[in-house]
Amino acid sequence: MQHLLMIPGPTNVPARIMNAMSRPIINHRGPEFYELYDSILKGLKYAFQTENDVFALTASGTGGVECAIANIVTRGDRIIVPVNGEFSLRVKTNVERLGGVPIEIPVKWGEAPTAGMIEEALEKEKDVKGLFVVSNETSSGAAIKDLEDMGKISEKHDLIFFVDAISNLGGDPLLVDKWKVDVCVTCSQKCLACPPGLSPISISDNSWKKIEKNGSQSFYFDLPKYKSYLQRKETPNTPCIPLYYALDEGLRMLNEEGLENRIIRHEKCANAFYTALEAIGLELFARKQYRSNTVIAFKNPRGVDAGAMRRMMIEKYGVEIAAGMGAVRETTSRIGSMGIVSAKEVEETVNALEKSLSSLGFKFESGSGVAAARHSLK
Amino acid sequence: MQHLLMIPGPTNVPARIMNAMSRPIINHRGPEFYELYDSILKGLKYAFQTENDVFALTASGTGGVECAIANIVTRGDRIIVPVNGEFSLRVKTNVERLGGVPIEIPVKWGEAPTAGMIEEALEKEKDVKGLFVVSNETSSGAAIKDLEDMGKISEKHDLIFFVDAISNLGGDPLLVDKWKVDVCVTCSQKCLACPPGLSPISISDNSWKKIEKNGSQSFYFDLPKYKSYLQRKETPNTPCIPLYYALDEGLRMLNEEGLENRIIRHEKCANAFYTALEAIGLELFARKQYRSNTVIAFKNPRGVDAGAMRRMMIEKYGVEIAAGMGAVRETTSRIGSMGIVSAKEVEETVNALEKSLSSLGFKFESGSGVAAARHSLK
Numbered sequence: 139m140q141h142l143l144m145i146p147g148p149t150n151v152p153a154r155i156m157n158a159m160s161r162p163i164i165n166h167r168g169p170e171f172y173e174l175y176d177s178i179l180k181g182l183k184y185a186f187q188t189e190n191d192v193f194a195l196t197a198s199g200t201g202g203v204e205c206a207i208a209n210i211v212t213r214g215d216r217i218i219v220p221v222n223g224e225f226s227l228r229v230k231t232n233v234e235r236l237g238g239v240p241i242e243i244p245v246k247w248g249e250a251p252t253a254g255m256i257e258e259a260l261e262k263e264k265d266v267k268g269l270f271v272v273s274n275e276t277s278s279g280a281a282i283k284d285l286e287d288m289g290k291i292s293e294k295h296d297l298i299f300f301v302d303a304i305s306n307l308g309g310d311p312l313l314v315d316k317w318k319v320d321v322c323v324t325c326s327q328k329c330l331a332c333p334p335g336l337s338p339i340s341i342s343d344n345s346w347k348k349i350e351k352n353g354s355q356s357f358y359f360d361l362p363k364y365k366s367y368l369q370r371k372e373t374p375n376t377p378c379i380p381l382y383y384a385l386d387e388g389l390r391m392l393n394e395e396g397l398e399n400r401i402i403r404h405e406k407c408a409n410a411f412y413t414a415l416e417a418i419g420l421e422l423f424a425r426k427q428y429r430s431n432t433v434i435a436f437k438n439p440r441g442v443d444a445g446a447m448r449r450m451m452i453e454k455y456g457v458e459i460a461a462g463m464g465a466v467r468e469t470t471s472r473i474g475s476m477g478i479v480s481a482k483e484v485e486e487t488v489n490a491l492e493k494s495l496s497s498l499g500f501k502f503e504s505g506s507g508v509a510a511a512r513h514s515l516k
Numbered sequence: 517m518q519h520l521l522m523i524p525g526p527t528n529v530p531a532r533i534m535n536a537m538s539r540p541i542i543n544h545r546g547p548e549f550y551e552l553y554d555s556i557l558k559g560l561k562y563a564f565q566t567e568n569d570v571f572a573l574t575a576s577g578t579g580g581v582e583c584a585i586a587n588i589v590t591r592g593d594r595i596i597v598p599v600n601g602e603f604s605l606r607v608k609t610n611v612e613r614l615g616g617v618p619i620e621i622p623v624k625w626g627e628a629p630t631a632g633m634i635e636e637a638l639e640k641e642k643d644v645k646g647l648f649v650v651s652n653e654t655s656s657g658a659a660i661k662d663l664e665d666m667g668k669i670s671e672k673h674d675l676i677f678f679v680d681a682i683s684n685l686g687g688d689p690l691l692v693d694k695w696k697v698d699v700c701v702t703c704s705q706k707c708l709a710c711p712p713g714l715s716p717i718s719i720s721d722n723s724w725k726k727i728e729k730n731g732s733q734s735f736y737f738d739l740p741k742y743k744s745y746l747q748r749k750e751t752p753n754t755p756c757i758p759l760y761y762a763l764d765e766g767l768r769m770l771n772e773e774g775l776e777n778r779i780i781r782h783e784k785c786a787n788a789f790y791t792a793l794e795a796i797g798l799e800l801f802a803r804k805q806y807r808s809n810t811v812i813a814f815k816n817p818r819g820v821d822a823g824a825m826r827r828m829m830i831e832k833y834g835v836e837i838a839a840g841m842g843a844v845r846e847t848t849s850r851i852g853s854m855g856i857v858s859a860k861e862v863e864e865t866v867n868a869l870e871k872s873l874s875s876l877g878f879k880f881e882s883g884s885g886v887a888a889a890r891h892s893l894k
Contacts, residue, residue: 140540148541148757159537159758162518163526163711165836196713197736198574200753204736232735327754333541335574335713335756356734357610358575358582375578376705378713379526380537380758458543 141452144487145460146276146305146433146474148327148334151384155332158387159380166379172371174382181389184397185307185330186322186340188314193364194385195337196378199304199325202337204232205359206321210268210298210345212352213237217268218259218297220244220251223275224464229302233270236355241266247466248435250280250428253287260295268298274306277463279435279472280428281306289318298345304328307338308392309404309432309476320345326381329404329432331477332388335381341365404431407475407484410514414488417510418495419502423470434473435462442498444471450497455490481515519830522865523838524654524683524811524852526705526712529762533710536765537758544757550749552760559767562775563685563708564700564718566692571742572763573715574756577682577703580715582610583737584699588646588676588723590730591615595646596637596675598622598629601653602842607680611648614733619644625844626813628658628806631665638673646676652684655841657813657850658802659684667696676723682706685716686770687782687810687854698723704759707782707810709855710766713759719743782809785853785862788892792866795888796873797880801848812851813840820876822849828875833868859893 143150164170182192195202207229211217215238219230222245233240241263245251256269269292274281282288285301292299300321303312307322308329314322320342327334341349341361354360363374392400411434412422423435438444444461448471451457462470473487488507496504521528542548560570573580585607589595593616597608600623611618621637623629634647647670652659660666663679670677678699681690685700686707692700698720705712719727719739732738741752770778789812790800801813816822822839826849829835840848851865866885874882 141542143541143543145543145545148544148754151541156538160534163521163529163705164519165521165523165838166526166712167523167838168830168836196574196576197579198753198755201575201579201736204734207735228735235733235735325754327541333756333758334544334754335759355613356582357585357606357613358579375576376526376703376712377576378711378756378759380711380762381713381756384758452546458546460543460545 141456141458142483142486143458144473144475144483145458146472147325147476149331149474149477151331151333152391152478154391155384155387158383161383163379166376167372174386175371178382178386178389181386181393182338185389185392186314187312187316188340190314190340190342191365191368192338192340194377194382195339195359196335196375197337198334199323199337201359202323202325202339203229203302205339205356205361206300206323207232207236207238208356208359209349209354209361210300210321211236211238214239215267216241216263216265217270218243218256218263218266219270220255222250222278222280223247223272224277225275225302225304226272227464229270229272247278248280248424248428250275250282253284253291256288256291260291266295266297268300270300272302273312274303274310274430274432276305276433278424278466279430279433280424281310281430283428285312286317293318298348306430306432308397308400311401314340326385326388328476329400330385330388330392332384333381335378336385403480404475406515407479408432408434410484410511411473411475411488413514414507414511418492418507423466432474432476434475435470437470439495439500442495442500447494447498450494451490455493457487457490459487484511484515519834519836520861520864521836522851522853522861523836524850525703525854527709527852527855529709529711530769530856532769533762533765536761539761541757544754545750552764553749556760556764556767559764559771560716563767563770564692565690565694566718568692568718568720569743569746570716570718572755572760573717573737574713574753575715576712577701577715579737580701580703580717581607581680583715583717583734583739584678584701585610585614585616586734586737587727587732587739588678588699589614589616592617593645594619594641594643595648596621596634596641596644597648598633600628600656600658601625601650602655603653603680603682604650605842607648607650625656626658626802626806628653628660631662631669634666634669638669644673644675646678648678650680651690652681652688652808652810654683654811656802656844657808657811658806659688659808661806663690664695671696676726684808684810686775686778689779692718704763704766706854707778708763708766708770710762711759713756714763781858782853784893785857786810786812788862788889789851789853789866791892792885792889796870796885801844810852810854812853813848815848817873817878820873820878825872825876828872829868833871835865835868837865862889862893
């Protein structure tokens with residue numbers, strides 16, 4: 139049975155995109171591929187809202203993040219990295235492993251870094267080369283609301299501004315060019331509603347200058363090589379053809395819906411979830427001003443075995459949500475509200491959650507969650 | 517129209533494998549995935565003929581090679597790398613980029629390194645840590661025939677023996693355990709007949725000791741992390757689920773056919789190609805004793821525009837073969853004879869080649885290639 143996948147990626151993939159994967163396997167050094175690649179690149183530029191060079195790496199999102207860091211960072215580079223969850227912690231580790239020196243700004247989980255924090259750090263620190271942030275912490279459901287200001291600060295201080303937008307590109311406003319984002323990474327299986335396997339990336343002219351001077355630390359993720367192959371509309375290595383078809387179809391669907399509409403839909407669904415969970419009496423994990431549009435994190439209800447709750451949701455109601463991650467693995471649960479999510483999926487999820495909580499003895503007014511979600515979605 | 521893909525990967529993918537990709541997208545942190553992963557790992561152990569740990573990386577083959585090198589090599593490590601084509605040259609570059617010191621053994625393109633060459637190098641060189649070879653040079657159609665002896669030499673000298681078997685695992689004998697191969701890498705889109713997107717890898721106990729001591733240089737390709745996730749049957753990063761389904765199906769087909777039968781089939785088809793090309797009067801590129809079972813390289817016929825020949829094969833006969841690569845890009849062409857290749861594909865390809873050569877004025881006895889292929893395939 140196909141579950142309703144309400145985890146923070148992979149998400150439910152529409153039939154149109156699934157079917158696209160059955161198209162014939164083609165030579166990645168031939169005219170059919172050139173046409174496909176061209177169409178993907180156009181679609182990605184729209185998704186990123188950029189005129190910068192874009193690529194679709196054959197790797198999961200973590201690979202895309204490594205690509206960004208392996209191309210920007212050279213040994214000894216000092217990089218500001220706010221850490222407010224598992225994925226920003228990984229960015230920090232990745233910077234270290236590639237010889238960089240992360241300047242950590244510790245932020246409470248459930249909160250997000252602000253432009254003020256970055257300015258404060260820059261007053262104390264010298265010779266900073268980059269600002270690397272995770273725009274939406276998939277582990278805690280907290281999103282940065284100050285990206286545009288951070289872009290301004292980065293420009294002023296001549297920093298490379300890298301945004302890991304793995305779990306919210308397409309679900310939150312992120313205007314790469316207008317907000318001066320130098321390098322932006324996302325992945326196929328979140329708001330773009332495709333299967334996992336690709337990591338799209340955008341590179342500004344400003345970052346090309348630094349990247350081409352230093353060269354890539356990685357052979358597989360060699361961006362200057364990607365750029366040189368761009369002229370003949372090829373990728374340096376054999377791309378994952380079925381996922382390229384899927385991404386192309388997913389980007390066409392994004393274009394048909396309109397980016398702005400998709401963001402509004404994500405916002406509406408997330409708000410419905412937040413309202414419903416509060417109506418049930420669950421405590422949300424992220425602080426109100428940082429709440430994510432795509433990942434809804436809540437504290438596990440007291441007196442209820444959260445593992446049993448999630449298992450019951452799957453086994454009895456066919457709805458799959460996720461456990462917490464890292465430091466809050468045991469104390470939180472997460473709902474992914476992404477991709478093709480709509481009122482239907484929100485209501486089914488809230489209903490499954492209510493029914494399972496009731497069975498496990500959690501006290502609340504039955505039906506209050508679904509009613510609140512419905513009201514919010516009106 | 518679906519071409520007959522006779523390039524050195526991606527190759528023709530059977531409907532069974534294409535269809536497998538439409539199975540539901542599942543949570544990669546749940547029981548359905550555990551079952552899928554388990555089945556893939558069993559299939560890979562059979563394909564590699566190993567009891568070693570195996571993984572399926574979400575990356576193309578170049579990513580798998582980088583993974584091997586980023587985990588084995590630490591700064592200053594001296595590694596013997598025979599170079600006889602484009603892909604062994606890339607291994608050398610990759611070793612350098614990750615801080616290793618390659619000791620190159622230059623070998624003529626169209627030939628392959630021998631055990632004797634390795635022994636000779638070891639007599640001159642001190643403090644060698646590894647021997648890295650490409651078992652089948654996709655760029656030139658030359659394969660190493662001495663892998664077993666190289667394994668013995670590596671064991672004797674306590675070297676990590678890494679074999680890039682991207683384009684011949686499943687098409688040539690390669691007994692990872694028996695031949696003492698420490699790290700072996702292949703990819704989904706060659707002899708395993710799947711779409712591109714995954715790179716399987718095997719790691720010996722001997723290499724684990726060294727890898728775990730030094731740690732991985734790459735965050736995305738962190739093998740100790742892959743190992744630690746193996747206990748719960750998960751991958752550290754979100755895997756490409758549709759390709760996992762495809763690989764699982766491809767490995768089931770390999771198991772049904774039997775590895776030995778598949779190798780014999782590849783050998784028969786390759787021999788038929790070699791016989792046919794010689795009958796037509798074309799000159800083979802690789803020297804006889806090194807000829808590949810999977811990539812048939814030949815010199816472009818004198819007086820014929822090879823690009824026009826390949827284009828006519830596609831446009832008029834629906835058969836796609838490849839240009840040469842690197843140093844022999846302009847002077848050779850290559851046929852990929854891999855995956856589900858059988859007498860039918862060989863005859864169609866030779867027929868398309870004959871017809872195109874005739875149209876372009878190349879002189880030979882018409883039909884002699886197809887007849888020779890048929891005779892050889894009997």
